Amino acid sequence: MQPPHLDAIRQSYDAVAADYARSVKDPAELDPLSRAVLAAFAELVTSADLGPTADVGCGPGKVTAYLSGLGVSAFGADLSPRMVELARAAHPDLRFDVGSMSALASGDGELGGILAYYSTHHLPPESLPGAFAEFHRTLAPGGHLLLVTRVGEGGHQRLTYGYGGDPAPFDSYRLPADRIAGLLEQAGFVVTGRVVQAPDEGAKRPVASFLAHKPAASDPLQQG
Numbered sequence: 001m002q003p004p005h006l007d008a009i010r011q012s013y014d015a016v017a018a019d020y021a022r023s024v025k026d027p028a029e030l031d032p033l034s035r036a037v038l039a040a041f042a043e044l045v046t047s048a049d050l051g052p053t054a055d056v057g058c059g060p061g062k063v064t065a066y067l068s069g070l071g072v073s074a075f076g077a078d079l080s081p082r083m084v085e086l087a088r089a090a091h092p093d094l095r096f097d098v099g100s101m102s103a104l105a106s107g108d109g110e111l112g113g114i115l116a117y118y119s120t121h122h123l124p125p126e127s128l129p130g131a132f133a134e135f136h137r138t139l140a141p142g143g144h145l146l147l148v149t150r151v152g153e154g155g156h157q158r159l160t161y162g163y164g165g166d167p168a169p170f171d172s173y174r175l176p177a178d179r180i181a182g183l184l185e186q187a188g189f190v191v192t193g194r195v196v197q198a199p200d201e202g203a204k205r206p207v208a209s210f211l212a213h214k215p216a217a218s219d220p221l222q223q224g
């Protein structure tokens with residue numbers, strides 16, 4: 001049985017999935033800095049070549065497909081079965097699984113990369129260490145993580161979104177960027193880069209992209 005907060009978020013994304021898929025931008029239409037961050041991540045995981053990259057909370061799979069187009073061996077996982085259906089239909093050449101980022105199906109050290117693109121903010125802050133521990137467990141030593149989320153002092157909000165269709169409730173948590181970076185470090189990651197972008201039109205909070213990696217035994221950043 002899943003925790004109630006996961007059931008609630010799954011139900012809401014199932015309800016809005018088709019409208020979300022219609023309204024969310026293709027990554028090729030994103031601003032240059034957001035695309036540059038994705039390109040940097042793609043280059044890091046393809047050059048390290050340590051295993052496939054999981055797009056956790058992949059939604060309709062647009063970012064998974066974009067990474068694949070950049071040469072990344074990418075697959076998607078999402079809590080919402082409806083999102084996974086839509087992703088499979090739109091990108092039949094790619095793999096998409098139903099799954100929770102707090103209990104990934106991948107084995108220890110199997111992944112070369114993990115992308116969490118606007119998907120971690122639905123977890124209550126007390127559940128983030130568990131998800132980050134899963135990211136760390138499933139990444140190979142030397143593997144890379146890109147986490148992109150809005151940041152700030154927002155705390156908990158109950159939002160109602162419809163993405164152009166019938167609205168559904170979403171619990172959302174905004175944390176300061178330093179707190180997210182600190183939690184990643186506590187999980188064993190080395191945070192190698194952080195890009196903070198001013199709020200875009202209509203948004204209240206900045207977006208932060210955290211590039212991190214799981215240290216390899218010989219990682220120079222781990223040596224005094």
Ligand SMILES: C[S@@+](CC[C@H](N)C(=O)[O-])C[C@H]1O[C@@H](n2cnc3c(N)ncnc32)[C@H](O)[C@@H]1O
Nearest residue numbers: 013057058059078079080100101117118119122
């Ligand atoms: C705002 S959408 C982002 C989708 C996609 N990453 C994109 O950028 O288009 C958030 C997605 O995260 C998924 N999600 C939320 N919590 C999750 C969890 N704990 N495990 C896996 N997926 C989750 C939702 O079902 C939803 O599809």
